[in-house]
Amino acid sequence: MRKCPVVITGVGAATALGHDFTTFAANLLAGRSAAGAVTDAQAGVEIRLPFCAADDPPAPPDWDAQTFQSMPRSERFVLWCAANALSDAGYTAARPEVRIGLVLGSGGELLRRWEGNWSAGGREVYEGRTDSPTLAESAARQLKLNGPVATIAAACASANYAFAQARRWIELGLVDICLAGGVETVTPICRSAFNNLRALSRRADEPQKASRPFDADRDGFVMGEGAAIMVLESADRARRRGARTYAEVAGFGASSDAFHMIIPSSDPAPAAAAMQAALDDAAIRPDQVDYVNAHATSTPVGDKGEARALHTVFGPHVARVPVSSTKSITGHLLSAAAAVEALACLAAIEHQAIPPTLNLDAPDPECALCHVPHTSIAHPVNIAVSNSFGFGGSNTTLVLRKAA
Amino acid sequence: MTHSGEACLHLSSWGTARADLSAIAALRKSLPAWAPKDTPGHFLKHADEQTVLAVAALDAAIGSSGRPTSDYHDWAIVAAPRFIGRLAGGATLQRYSRGGGSAISPHLIPQHSLHSISGALSILLSSRQPNFGVGGTGHSMVEGLLAAHTFPQSGSQGTWLIATGWEPEPQLDATGNCCNEPVCHAVALALQSAQQDGSCGRLRLLGDYQSIESSAGHYWSESAAGLCCRLAELVPNGPATCFGWHLPSGGALILEATNTAANLRAAA
Numbered sequence: 290m291r292k293c294p295v296v297i298t299g300v301g302a303a304t305a306l307g308h309d310f311t312t313f314a315a316n317l318l319a320g321r322s323a324a325g326a327v328t329d330a331q332a333g334v335e336i337r338l339p340f341c342a343a344d345d346p347p348a349p350p351d352w353d354a355q356t357f358q359s360m361p362r363s364e365r366f367v368l369w370c371a372a373n374a375l376s377d378a379g380y381t382a383a384r385p386e387v388r389i390g391l392v393l394g395s396g397g398e399l400l401r402r403w404e405g406n407w408s409a410g411g412r413e414v415y416e417g418r419t420d421s422p423t424l425a426e427s428a429a430r431q432l433k434l435n436g437p438v439a440t441i442a443a444a445c446a447s448a449n450y451a452f453a454q455a456r457r458w459i460e461l462g463l464v465d466i467c468l469a470g471g472v473e474t475v476t477p478i479c480r481s482a483f484n485n486l487r488a489l490s491r492r493a494d495e496p497q498k499a500s501r502p503f504d505a506d507r508d509g510f511v512m513g514e515g516a517a518i519m520v521l522e523s524a525d526r527a528r529r530r531g532a533r534t535y536a537e538v539a540g541f542g543a544s545s546d547a548f549h550m551i552i553p554s555s556d557p558a559p560a561a562a563a564m565q566a567a568l569d570d571a572a573i574r575p576d577q578v579d580y581v582n583a584h585a586t587s588t589p590v591g592d593k594g595e596a597r598a599l600h601t602v603f604g605p606h607v608a609r610v611p612v613s614s615t616k617s618i619t620g621h622l623l624s625a626a627a628a629v630e631a632l633a634c635l636a637a638i639e640h641q642a643i644p645p646t647l648n649l650d651a652p653d654p655e656c657a658l659c660h661v662p663h664t665s666i667a668h669p670v671n672i673a674v675s676n677s678f679g680f681g682g683s684n685t686t687l688v689l690r691k692a693a
Numbered sequence: 694m695t696h697s698g699e700a701c702l703h704l705s706s707w708g709t710a711r712a713d714l715s716a717i718a719a720l721r722k723s724l725p726a727w728a729p730k731d732t733p734g735h736f737l738k739h740a741d742e743q744t745v746l747a748v749a750a751l752d753a754a755i756g757s758s759g760r761p762t763s764d765y766h767d768w769a770i771v772a773a774p775r776f777i778g779r780l781a782g783g784a785t786l787q788r789y790s791r792g793g794g795s796a797i798s799p800h801l802i803p804q805h806s807l808h809s810i811s812g813a814l815s816i817l818l819s820s821r822q823p824n825f826g827v828g829g830t831g832h833s834m835v836e837g838l839l840a841a842h843t844f845p846q847s848g849s850q851g852t853w854l855i856a857t858g859w860e861p862e863p864q865l866d867a868t869g870n871c872c873n874e875p876v877c878h879a880v881a882l883a884l885q886s887a888q889q890d891g892s893c894g895r896l897r898l899l900g901d902y903q904s905i906e907s908s909a910g911h912y913w914s915e916s917a918a919g920l921c922c923r924l925a926e927l928v929p930n931g932p933a934t935c936f937g938w939h940l941p942s943g944g945a946l947i948l949e950a951t952n953t954a955a956n957l958r959a960a961a
Contacts, residue, residue, distance in 0.1 A: 316766070329794055330954075331794060332791055332897070333793060334794050335793075368812060381765050388942060394766055396826075397776070397806050398829065399776060399778055399779070399807075399829055400785075400805065414786060415865040417779070419776070419862060419863075420831060421830055421840045422830060424830070426832065437944045439839065440829050440836065441826070441827050442804075442806060442807030442825060442826040442827070443823075443824070443825040444808045444812075446825075450823075452876060453844075454840065454843070454844060461700070461843055462844065476791075478786075478801070480794070480804045481795070482799060482801040484794065485797055485798070486799040487799075487805075501915075512819050541845075543822075543823050545815040545821050546815075546821070547818070550803045566848060581775075603930060681809065681812020681824060682810065682814065682816065683825065685823075
């Protein structure tokens with residue numbers, strides 16, 4: 290047991306399922322797919338793909354709407370989520386005595402920024418400016434945060450690293466509370482790059498059927514966009530001030546495949562090592578896990594590898610631990626995936642229900658797990674595990690435990 | 694900052710690398726001797742220039758450590774590039790403008806993003822410990838040092854911090870081609886919680902303002918390029934040189950480094 294448990298006391302969300310936790314959880318547990326289709330056209334080339342688009346967030350309360358709308362889109366997502374998470378946790382604008390840090394999972398923000406600037410007629414990518422801040426730095430300045438700030442990237446595992454780093458800063462006493470999460474807004478070039486990698490589903494004509502993790506007929510993932518940011522603080526501090534506690538950040542584990550820049554290893558050992566490390570960190574056994582939110586993106590190789598890793602870690606218990614991939618509902622949010630999937634785990638804990646894997650019509654025999662197909666189920670959830678793996682062979686697992 | 698006391702990691706080795714565009718083109722074609730035997734020769738073909746230099750700095754640091762590469766299989770890797778992907782990004786925008794989405798390289802995201810350097814190094818080092826990128830812009834160095842210092846080391850023997858960046862930054866013309874003579878820099882720091890024989894410095898996280906101010910002879914707020922140049926100038930077996938980075942929230946990170954005899958041999 291850790292000396293100083295760290296808990297989540299506030300959440301902010303900007304997703305295709307809604308811009309607050311209540312709406313997100315309701316849509317998630319109802320299994321309402323956020324997928325539509327998007328067409329990118331440039332130089333006579335049209336690319337049409339299934340895609341989970343998030344509406345632009347409104348200005349947070351007390352913010353000037355015009356100023357807010359003039360900001361880059363990804364910055365608006367971050368500010369909306371961070372401001373709402375702080376407010377949800379009970380931290381109002383007057384908080385000079387509280388040291389607040391920010392760790393943001395954000396992997397492709399420079400490429401996205403340069404593309405956005407270029408699309409608007411700018412030349413930032415050509416000029417070599419060295420004074421432009423990261424999204425996290427910019428958000429910290431706008432929110433008047435007075436703690437350390439970091440941007441962390443491990444591709445689709447980024448936000449799990451952000452949670453781990455934030456928890457560590459709290460444990461070390463570097464901050465009193467820490468905002469942590471991830472953000473992803475998707476540009477036409479980003480979509481094209483993933484499309485040319487042949488990583489995306491081609492089912493643009495039936496987008497709501499496109500993301501089908503663990504299904505035998507899966508053909509790639511559906512990109513999604515949005516952000517989720519949470520307030521982390523010590524359980525002692527939360528208790529002292531009578532804060533609502535969503536869950537404890539009970540464990541984290543990480544490993545690398547050391548195999549390939551893109552393709553996940555067929556050896557389940559590295560991913561299993563991350564899961565086991567997270568369970569060890571949380572001081573729990575596999576049979577104590579009530580729900581696994583799988584990374585499963587709906588790619589042929591990745592889903593199979595994760596299923597093998599789950600078998601390695603859970604052994605005979607794999608037959609009874611419910612597993613679902615909420616990417617079938619939200620799409621794959623890349624840098625923000627782990628943040629939104631942590632939110633899905635909080636929804637499972639709060640509602641004592643497991644969100645489903647949509648489109649799981651014919652489970653791949655090589656992905657034999659305790660699936661929750663099509664519709665959510667009522668189920669006691671005290672401990673939820675969230676896997677997130679990424680390019681560069683990054684494997685991460687987060688364990689969230691219902692607050693005592 | 695009320696973080697009390699002082700936390701310290703030991704610097705067991707360091708290495709640097711600098712190269713211009715033509716030298717980077719040559720470096721792309723050769724892998725370090727310690728790369729796994731089954732690594733394809735074209736492993737760095739599509740890599741970002743900063744990744745290529747990161748490999749060279751890591752090679753220098755491993756060489757100066759006098760330890761076999763197998764000692765580093767259980768090391769975590771934190772990479773802190775500055776404006777990684779800008780050359781590729783400039784070229785990509787030109788290609789997209791002319792050829793649309795089908796002209797975009799599938800290597801753009803995997804090879805030119807914030808995570809790309811740490812991912813590539815974990816493969817070359819056969820490290821199954823965590824790897825991630827941090828920072829990305831002007832404050833990458835301090836974000837990288839803080840991440841390397843504070844990320845839990847459980848399961849890892851140590852942490853490699855690799856910081857990279859251009860100085861001067863490349864200037865691109867309207868066609869996306871480079872029109873100045875930029876130099877890419879990389880520095881690799883081997884950090885461990887336990888002191889090793891032949892240690893060549895330490896990284897301290899200080900919360901006490903007075904102890905920071907009383908430390909004389911600091912170079913403050915060096916970028917990766919600046920640190921790379923300063924380290925390369927260290928007198929062999931001379932006194933430790935101190936480098937400091939203020940944390941925006943108060944406190945500071947102080948790196949003390951010496952040029953050991955082993956560093957000297959590697960440089961030779």
